[in-house]
Amino acid sequence: MSIKNVHGRWWAGAACAGLLWGPLALSAAPLSAPAQRVEAAARQWLAEQATVKGLVAPQFELSLVERGGTAPAAACAQAVAVEAVETRYLSRMRFAATCPGSAGWQREWIVRADVSALVVVAAAPVQANRAMAEADLAQERRTLVDMADALPSIDAAVGQASTRALRSGQVVSPRWLVQPLLLKRGDSVSIVARNGLIEVQVPGEALEPGRRDQVVRVRNTGTGKVIRARVIEAGVVEPESMGQQSMGDQSRD
Incomplete structure (x- = not known):
């Protein structure tokens, strides 16, 4: 099997991505072979993005819904290619599986991802525009709407100020950080x-x-x-x- 993203980059070995990046989410019914490959591709994409963002101990839980008909896909004589069609929102990503050839087919799935990681939060209420010290911050596991909207390291926030006041336990967004x-x-x-x-x-x-x-x-x-x-x-x-x-x-x- 080969996997590519919308930029044409081919990924190899995605079939074992579920083994590398944590257990598969439980499904109400066993996934079809194309759906399993879509899930593996989605997990690999998430893992790569988490590495780029520097997330600490990321975990992924996925659910898949096939778009269109529910008839099982015919067996494919060639390698099925999985393409990331839309990945802007973790709550609604789109992946497509394609069986090439004249007798081939294409199916599309909506993939919903719950992503959590250890991120920087306020250890106590923090005033806006005040330089933060290490004692003001902690690292806790949170579910993320956007993997780019969280800090993986306390050091990245120490000495910085938040443009808005923070509640105790609130995630510190890098978008709010400025020099004090x-x-x-x-x-x-x-x-x-x-x-x-x-x-x-x-x-x-x-x-x-x-x-x-x-x-x-x-x-x-x-x-x-x-x-x-x-x-x-x-x-x-x-x-x-x-x-x-x-x-x-x-x-x-």
């Missing part, structure tokens, strides 16, 4: 300018919020001049031109 706010509008800042071993610091006021490496408007409180400055850390900025100069020096080196 280091400046708020109106904060007092030190404007630091360096040239070799010489460093000059002058007081300033942040005119807009900023995260690490963002460029924001800052007022020099001594001269009243407004400049664009890059956020270095909480309460510290450097003139944007200094960062550009440093990059230029590195390129010359």
